[in-house]
Amino acid sequence: MTLLAVERIKLFTTRSPWWSALAALALTIGFAALMAATSDSDVPMSLAATQFGYNFGVVVIMVMAALAITTEYRFSTIRATFLAVPNRTAALLAKTVVVATLGAVIGTLAAFGSLGIAKLITPDAQLALDSAYSWRAVAGVGLIYFFSAVIAVAVGTFVRHSAGAISLLLIYSQLVEGLVQLIPNIGDDIYKWLPFNVANNFVTGDPDPNNRDAMFGPPVSTAELSPWWSLAYFAGFALILLIASIVTANRRDA
Structure with a gap:
């Protein structure tokens, strides 16, 4: 718990998480507001459309998470961290938990905020959370943000340079x-198993009951797994990457 508190203090004493959350x-x-304002009888507002911008938010969260490590x-404060906490694995896990939890909180607020603004602009639209699909399409965004942040911390631990x-x-x-799909013959088959494509399947895995065109919501995944297995796959990818990064950090100088 002490490590978690320390990492929380370190994270929130910088400006990046605040600006990232705002962005x-x-x-x-x-x-979501734009989609709601431009909806009409031919293209009605839907739950999928409320989450149109969630992939843009993922990008911001990954940038924040990468910068956290x-x-x-860059400023060599990691050396002081490892001197104070010789167990590097514990220190890196604490940082990952704090950053990823913040990402999940931001993702959840963003998803429900998007739903709320859409309801405010289009009060007659069918935006009720009354099915497994609808809950995944909204509440599930926070889980995708969580594991995306884990991936970003892992990559940051590997690379150690912010820009890289x-x-x-x-x-x-x-x-x-997206470019993998252009590989002749095998591109589509490979794309089905790429992590972010599979992650999208968790929030778009069942058709939107309002039948709004897919282009008006998050990218529809081509993954063949069920939604919950898609989340497990994405989580497993993030965990493997994190374990590999921690092993690497333990083997080299800070």
């Missing part, structure tokens, strides 16, 4: 996975 909330809720390496870690995270999540 993530503004992006996701702002897109890379700035310690952030570039790697953004290029992979926003570009590489």
